[in-house]
Amino acid sequence: MKDYRFIGKATPRKDALDIVTGKTKFINDLTVPNMLYAKVLRSPLPHALIKSINTTEAMNLSGVKAVLTYKDIPNWKGGLPQHVRVLDSKVRYVGDAVALVAAETEEIGEEALSLIKVEYEPLPAVYDVEEAIQPEAPQLYEQFPGNVLPRGIRVFGPTPLQELVIGDIDQGIAEADFIVEGTYAYENIPNPLPPESPGAIAVWEGTDTLTIWSASQGPHMLKVALQNLMGGSTQVKSIGSPVGGSYGSKYMSWQYVFPAAALAKVTGRPVKICYGKSEHLAAFSVRIGSRIHGKVGMKMDGTVTFFEGDWLVNTGAFSEGTQGMVAVGCGEVQLMLKCANWNLQPRVVCTNRTASGQVRGYGGQELKCALVPILTLGMEKANIDPVDFFKRNYVKPGEGYYWRDGKWWVSKGIDFTKAIEEGAKAFGWQEKWQGWLKPTSVVGTKRRGVGVGVHGNADVGEDVSEAFVRLDPDGKATIYSGLAEHGTGQRSNICKYVAEILQLPLDRISVTASDSCINPFEFGPVGSRGTYAIGSAVIAAAEDAKQQLFKIMAPKFNEITAPEFNVTSEDLATEDGMVYVKGKPDVRLPWIKGLRYHGTCLGRGRFEPDFTKPNFMMIFTEVEVDIETGKVDLIRVVAATDVGQIIDPQGITNQLNGCLGSAGIDSALFEETVIDTRLGRIMNPNMIDYKWRTFAELPEMEHAILETPFPTHRFHAIGVGEIAPSPGPSAVLMAVTNAIGVRIHDYPLTPDKILSALGKLTIKKGGRG
Amino acid sequence: MFQINTSPSQRTFTLSINGETHLFSLGEGCHEVSSSHTLAFTLRERLGLTGTKISCDRGACGSCTVMMDGKAVLSCMLLTVECEGKVISTIEGLGDPITGSIDPIQQSFIDHTAFQCGFCTPGIIMSTKALLTENPSPTRGEVQEALSGNYCRCNSHYHVLDAVMAVARKDGDQ
Numbered sequence: 001m002k003d004y005r006f007i008g009k010a011t012p013r014k015d016a017l018d019i020v021t022g023k024t025k026f027i028n029d030l031t032v033p034n035m036l037y038a039k040v041l042r043s044p045l046p047h048a049l050i051k052s053i054n055t056t057e058a059m060n061l062s063g064v065k066a067v068l069t070y071k072d073i074p075n076w077k078g079g080l081p082q083h084v085r086v087l088d089s090k091v092r093y094v095g096d097a098v099a100l101v102a103a104e105t106e107e108i109g110e111e112a113l114s115l116i117k118v119e120y121e122p123l124p125a126v127y128d129v130e131e132a133i134q135p136e137a138p139q140l141y142e143q144f145p146g147n148v149l150p151r152g153i154r155v156f157g158p159t160p161l162q163e164l165v166i167g168d169i170d171q172g173i174a175e176a177d178f179i180v181e182g183t184y185a186y187e188n189i190p191n192p193l194p195p196e197s198p199g200a201i202a203v204w205e206g207t208d209t210l211t212i213w214s215a216s217q218g219p220h221m222l223k224v225a226l227q228n229l230m231g232g233s234t235q236v237k238s239i240g241s242p243v244g245g246s247y248g249s250k251y252m253s254w255q256y257v258f259p260a261a262a263l264a265k266v267t268g269r270p271v272k273i274c275y276g277k278s279e280h281l282a283a284f285s286v287r288i289g290s291r292i293h294g295k296v297g298m299k300m301d302g303t304v305t306f307f308e309g310d311w312l313v314n315t316g317a318f319s320e321g322t323q324g325m326v327a328v329g330c331g332e333v334q335l336m337l338k339c340a341n342w343n344l345q346p347r348v349v350c351t352n353r354t355a356s357g358q359v360r361g362y363g364g365q366e367l368k369c370a371l372v373p374i375l376t377l378g379m380e381k382a383n384i385d386p387v388d389f390f391k392r393n394y395v396k397p398g399e400g401y402y403w404r405d406g407k408w409w410v411s412k413g414i415d416f417t418k419a420i421e422e423g424a425k426a427f428g429w430q431e432k433w434q435g436w437l438k439p440t441s442v443v444g445t446k447r448r449g450v451g452v453g454v455h456g457n458a459d460v461g462e463d464v465s466e467a468f469v470r471l472d473p474d475g476k477a478t479i480y481s482g483l484a485e486h487g488t489g490q491r492s493n494i495c496k497y498v499a500e501i502l503q504l505p506l507d508r509i510s511v512t513a514s515d516s517c518i519n520p521f522e523f524g525p526v527g528s529r530g531t532y533a534i535g536s537a538v539i540a541a542a543e544d545a546k547q548q549l550f551k552i553m554a555p556k557f558n559e560i561t562a563p564e565f566n567v568t569s570e571d572l573a574t575e576d577g578m579v580y581v582k583g584k585p586d587v588r589l590p591w592i593k594g595l596r597y598h599g600t601c602l603g604r605g606r607f608e609p610d611f612t613k614p615n616f617m618m619i620f621t622e623v624e625v626d627i628e629t630g631k632v633d634l635i636r637v638v639a640a641t642d643v644g645q646i647i648d649p650q651g652i653t654n655q656l657n658g659c660l661g662s663a664g665i666d667s668a669l670f671e672e673t674v675i676d677t678r679l680g681r682i683m684n685p686n687m688i689d690y691k692w693r694t695f696a697e698l699p700e701m702e703h704a705i706l707e708t709p710f711p712t713h714r715f716h717a718i719g720v721g722e723i724a725p726s727p728g729p730s731a732v733l734m735a736v737t738n739a740i741g742v743r744i745h746d747y748p749l750t751p752d753k754i755l756s757a758l759g760k761l762t763i764k765k766g767g768r769g
Numbered sequence: 770m771f772q773i774n775t776s777p778s779q780r781t782f783t784l785s786i787n788g789e790t791h792l793f794s795l796g797e798g799c800h801e802v803s804s805s806h807t808l809a810f811t812l813r814e815r816l817g818l819t820g821t822k823i824s825c826d827r828g829a830c831g832s833c834t835v836m837m838d839g840k841a842v843l844s845c846m847l848l849t850v851e852c853e854g855k856v857i858s859t860i861e862g863l864g865d866p867i868t869g870s871i872d873p874i875q876q877s878f879i880d881h882t883a884f885q886c887g888f889c890t891p892g893i894i895m896s897t898k899a900l901l902t903e904n905p906s907p908t909r910g911e912v913q914e915a916l917s918g919n920y921c922r923c924n925s926h927y928h929v930l931d932a933v934m935a936v937a938r939k940d941g942d943q
Contacts, residue, residue, distance in 0.1 A: 012879050019887035020875040022820015022860035026888060029819035105799060195824040195832055195888045195922055244822075244888030245922045277825045487886030487923050650882035650928065658885070658924040687829035687920065695926050696917035 006499045007715050008646045011506055014492040015242070015485060027199040027215040027241045028274045035201065036065055038263050038273035039109035041099040041116050042283055043091035046125035046352040046680025047138060050089050050098065050118060058101065058115040063108035065267045067116065068100040074262055076230050078254040081153050083141060084318045084355075086258045091120070092140050092317040093354050094680045095283035102263040102271050125352035127677050129187070129291055129314040132351045140317065140350040149319050149348040159406035161327040164334070164344035166402070172306020172341035176297030180377040185746040186369030186729065187289030187314055190667035191281055191690065192359045196244020198284055199274035200253065202260035210261055211237045216253040217246040218524025220482035223516040226261075229254055240484030240514035247662040248360040248722070249285045250486075251526055252320050255357075256284070282685035285357025286673055287663060288322055289314030290366035297341075298378040302389055306341035309374070311367065313348045320357035322348045327404040328459065328527075329363030333371060334401035335456045335614050338393045353675055354682065359663050362527065364457060365726040369668075369747065372453065372730040376737075380436035386734065387429055390454045391420045395614055403458055403611045411458075412612040413718075414708050416642055420618055422704040423640020427620035437741045445628040448635065449739025453727030454618045459527030460719050461610035461712075465537035466520035469498060469545040469603045473592035475577020476508045477545070479538060482522030483530075484514040488721045489651040490530040494538045496647060497715065501542040503575040520604075528615055531647060531719035532712045536607040539713050545603025546574060552601065553579045553594040560589065613710065615718050617641050619659060619727040623735040627758055630751030632669055632736055634660075634699040639724060641703075644710030645717040655721040656703050661693050664725020668732035668747045782853045784811075787862025791816065795850065802849050809833040809844035812859060820860035820891045824920065831919035834892040834899075835859045841899035843918075860891035863898065873936045874898055883932035885923030893919045897933050906937050 018024045055067040070087040078084045087097055099116050103109035124138040131137055132147045140147055151162040173179065200214035210230075216222045219240030226236045243250060260273040275284060294309030311329075315322040326346045333344070379389050395401060400410040424430065432440045432450045439447040468480035477498055485491040495509040502509075512518050525534060550569035557567040557579075565571070565581060573582050580588035595601060620638040625631070639656045646652050660666055670691045674683040684690045709716035729747060736749050742757045755761035782802075784791050793802045793815065802811055809826075812818040812835070821844055824832035828846040835844045836858045864871045874897050877883070884890040893916060900907060900915040907915065912933045921929070 010882075013882055013884075015887070016879040016882070016884075017871070019884055019890050020878045020894060021864065021871060022818075022891040024887055025819065026822070028823070029813075107803075193922060194886070195822070195830065195920055196886070197824070243886060245886040247922070277827070485886075489882070489885070648882075654882060654885050654923065654925055654928055657927050660924050662922050662924065686827055687825040688827070692920060692922075694917040695913045695919065695921075695930070698913070698926055698930075701927060 004500055005503065006496045006506065008649065010649050011496065013489050014495055014506070024242050026196055026244045027213060030201060030213060030241065032201055032203065032270040035270040035272055036102040036104060036263065036267055037106045037109050038260050038271050039101045039103065039106070039113055040097050040259060041113045043094060043096040043098050045091060045120055045122055046094050047123040048091050048120040049123065050091065051121050052119040053099065054117040055099065058112040061108065061112050061115060063104040064101060064112045065269065066102040066263055067112065068262055068266065076258055078229055078258065078320070079318050080155060080321045080323055081150065082229065083143065086262055093352050094682065095354055096317060097259065100259045100263055102267050125680050127351050127353055127675060129289060129312045129349045129351060132349050133347065140352065144350060147350045149315065149323065149350065151323065153323060155321065155324045156327055157405045160323065161330045161402055161404050161406045162323065163346060164330045164342045167341035169306050169308050169341050169343050172297050175299070175305040177299045178381055179295060179297045180381060181295040182374050182377050183291065183293045183745060184370040184373040185291040186366055187291055188667065188672035188747050189286045189289060190663045190671040191286050191673055192247035192249040192663045193281070193690065194245025194247060194249065197275040197277055197280040198250055198253065198256040200257045200260050201270055201272045202257065202264040203270040204264050208233045209235045209237065211239065212257055213239045213241060214253055214257060215243050215250050216240055217243055217248070217251040217484065217486050218526065219484050219514045220516050220519065220522040221524050222253050222257070225252065225254060226257065238516040243484055243486035246486045248358045248362060248526065251358055251524060277687060278685040281690060282682045283354055285320065285359065286316070286354055287359045288325060288356040288366050290370045292370040292374065294371060294374040296374055296378050298382055300382050302379070302382055302384040302392065304337060304339045307339050308343045311344055311346040313346055314351055315348050316351055316353045316355040318350065318355045319348060320355060322356060325358060325363030328457070329367035331401060331403045332364030332457050333367055335395045335458065336390065336393060336454050352680055360722045361663065361726045364455060368455065368726070369729045373733055376734060383436070385433060386452050387420065387424050390452065390618065391417055394454060394456070394616065409458065409611045411614055412711060413614050414642060414710055416616040418708070419616060419640050419642040419704065419706045422706060423618050423620060423638055426702055426704045427638040429620060432622065437738060439739050439741070440622070445626050446624050447627060447739040448622060448624050449735045449737070450620065450622050451731040451734025451738060452618060452620050453731030455723050455726035456614045456616040457527060457723060458611045458614045460529050460532045460615050461613050462527050462529055462533065463523035463609055465522055465534045465607040467537040467541045467605045468520060469538065469541040471545050471549055471591060471595065471601050473595040473597055473599060475504070475591050477502055477504060479509065479511045480519045481511055481538065482514050482516060482519040483525060483534060486525060488525060488530060488655060489648055490525050490534065493647045493651065494535065497535055497539050498542045501539065502546060504577060508577065526722065528719035528722040530721065531717050532613065533607045535717070536713045537605040540605030541603040543603065544605060545601055548601045548603060549574065549579065549591065549594060553589060556589055556593050557581065557587070560593065613712060613718060615720050615723060617720055617723045617727055619731045621665065621728065621731045621735045623732060623739055625736060625739040625754060627740060630754035632749050632754065634665065634669060636700040637665065638702045638704060641720050642706035642708050643718055643720055644712065645707050645715050646705065647717055652705060653703060656724050657701055659724040659728050662725065665728030665732055666693050668729035668749060670748050670750060672748050782850065784852055784857065785855065786816065786857045787859060788866060804848065804850050806849045807845050808847040808849050808852055811849040812844060818859050818861050822888055822891060831896060832889050832892040834895040834919065836895055836899050839899065839902055841896045860895060863894065872898065874901065877932040877936045881928045881932035881935065883925055883928040885925050889919060889921045893921065893929055901937060909934055
């Protein structure tokens with residue numbers, strides 16, 4: 001493996017000093033002169049018509065500058081297809097927006113909310129995905145009969161993957177030695193719950209230029225999305241701030257940007273909106289719910305002959321972009337399962353709870369959490385070790401899949417067999433695996449069990465990234481990128497690529513603010529695409545800048561130092577802001593000799609989508625279940641992957657440790673959003689009742705990170721950050737199932753469910769505990 | 770309208786923050802400190818000390834941790850008016866005010882990349898400072914216990930523990 005000067009070496013994050021000294025300015029740390037604060041009145045009812053709304057008293061409160069209702073809100077619409085008004089005459093979940101207030105202080109804004117008088121006409125509500133598609137169910141939208149969202153919409157191109165129909169199910173039935181079926185669900189709606197709640201500041205200049213500072217994970221795409229959703233002649237300038245956690249949830253940001261933009265427009269003043277934590281938990285993006293009734297045919301050797309199933313996707317009160325998650329999920333499931341005959345029919349269904357939005361795992365995690373357990377029914381019957389099953393089934397170079405765009409792609413990546421084997425070795429799988437529904441060990445009431453899960457996506461190469469690299473005469477480089485730092489260290493990593501290409505110390509490289517007016521197009525760091533897609537654009541820009549520099553410098557060498565060499569740009573290399581002749585390091589000139597003090601050179605880079613390089617993650621888990629109390633403890637986790645080339649050693653271990661929370665493994669253990677279905681209210685919209693893992697309860701964590709050079713860019717690396725948590729929940733379900741010897745069909749695996757599965761507790765239908 | 774403060778001794782109070790004394794007037798005006806304001810709010814909105822973060826605002830997540838009289842406290846759970854006469858330090862006051870150098874804990878967090886998004890980091894560092902002030906050489910388990918009130922969603926816990934143990938050992942040697 002090549003030894004680099006920067007790549008693969010532990011280097012401090014460029015933003016480290018500001019982070020540890022508290023100087024990093026997150027969105028709620030910013031103020032703009034003359035700024036007002038936005039507050040949102042939220043519905044107490046899950047489904048109702050607004051009969052009347054009186055804002056007079058609120059408007060008369062000193063310090064209140066605007067109150068908006070559905071009657072005077074701009075007709076901007078978000079959602080897929082566009083169906084979500086900023087304010088509507090109908091509310092569809094407890095927490096739905098009813099009115100907006102702009103006030104001089106947050107306290108005045110809150111007081112004003114209490115002075116708005118609303119009269120509702122309550123409507124019946126529905127929460128369960130299957131009840132919502134019954135003919136007599138309450139209807140959330142006139143345009144979506146049966147509460148089912150349409151498939152035929154444009155997302156990821158004109159022919160998105162909206163079902164998985166391949167081969168012939170009858171053929172698969174004929175070939176099967178046996179058929180198993182079951183229903184599993186991952187619909188405990190875990191919250192990604194970044195510590196920083198969503199927030200933005202909106203300012204209008206003139207009538208059609210809108211500047212947005214926000215905590216968006218993809219500030220450049222926010223500009224594109226807002227301009228598209230607002231229509232007309234609105235020009236959006238989007239500036240990203242450091243993101244205080246997102247995990248996918250703050251990528252789409254119109255939900256909280258629209259209210260600030262509407263209030264800023266009507267008041268003519270800057271308006272800040274920052275959700276409080278209960279608002280964040282009860283009225284912002286949560287995971288989609290996923291339930292599958294599925295049937296799988298297998299041969300005794302473990303070959304899967306068909307999979308047929310209904311995939312019921314609960315998107316809550318609206319679809320922020322759920323059909324996109326369905327497309328990616330249908331693609332990703334093919335990466336982990338070789339099967340010639342598929343008929344997987346997704347239905348995206350609206351219900352009266354807070355809306356689902358994108359969360360890391362993006363369709364694939366939710367699908368697998370319900371689908372893999374059905375496969376395990378077959379593995380159990382054929383007595384096949386799940387590690388062997390996954391090893392045999394995971395996509396290999398030369399094998400194909402339909403991806404999100406509905407097109408057939410063939411893997412040109414690498415074989416992950418070695419990563420699986422190394423992970424199994426590190427975990428001690430062979431010693432611990434005792435067979436299906438069998439514990440690894442039993443001591444008194446404590447039973448240990450092991451389980452494994454797998455995930456991967458081909459989105460590491462999704463969408464377009466562009467970047468510029470500017471070289472300055474004093475031997476410094478600036479990267480122009482619309483990338484916002486959301487925690488993975490990507491803004492530092494792109495500096496490492498440029499440092500390596502230009503052989504320039506990291507402190508001489510900077511990145512522009514993620515301002516859409518300065519930078520070229522950037523889709524954003526999602527789908528683990530930072531390393532390959534964003535990295536490739538930056539690398540290409542740096543290479544371009546370097547070649548331009550050499551073209552400028554070559555004649556200078558001939559003029560100044562060594563006319564006898566007849567130097568061309570191919571003969572040159574650069575290091576530490578000097579250009580030298582290869583093989584003659586003493587023959588050197590500083591960049592300024594070519595660029596002059598009044599010049600720069602600008603390299604351009606662009607990455608085009610490429611769905612041929614799937615990444616990979618396998619999570620091994622060991623749990624201990626106390627069959628007396630029903631408590632499940634996570635004892636040990638091993639994450640196994642192959643990343644081609646480590647860019648930053650501490651960055652990658654941090655990212656893999658991220659498999660626990662932020663909607664990962666812990667969503668199988670104790671994380672859930674609990675809805676009281678009598679009232680439609682979320683019962684735990686605070687950080688005491690919504691459970692999260694503390695420092696005191698960490699499992700043993702180990703990683704098997706392989707570096708098999710990947711055919712991506714010149715550093716042969718591939719990203720895995722997004723997918724770290726995705727295999728976790730199904731692995732934990734498998735481990736608990738093996739520990740207690742009984743199958744459980746949904747998450748999270750709380751003590752009441754364990755005891756109920758063991759026959760020690762009866763849970764009444766319609767409620768737990 | 771602007772009102773002349775007729776009884777300054779009752780209407781003003783002082784806070785000692787990062788070695789400096791700040792004078793506030795008590796009241797409901799835009800630039801005053803209300804009796805209902807939390808310390809976290811006052812630090813951020815009146816003094817611009819935004820290194821102290823507010824996340825849950827209900828005493829659950831530790832993002833707003835500051836030190837008061839040498840102990841870690843949750844500044845979102847304290848009323849500002851209760852803090853008169855206390856010695857308060859925030860993340861901004863952690864380095865050496867004369868040399869400008871950062872605290873060894875901060876350096877160790879940099880060296881171990883003991884953060885990802887960094888939002889919870891100031892609170893974690895302040896909890897660590899309070900722990901090491903009281904117990905300069907804790908065990909890993911004691912560090913885990915001391916930080917168990919600090920929420921970190923990126924799962925930087927393992928790097929944080931390494932970073933704290935690295936400085937804890939050095940302190941213990943002295």
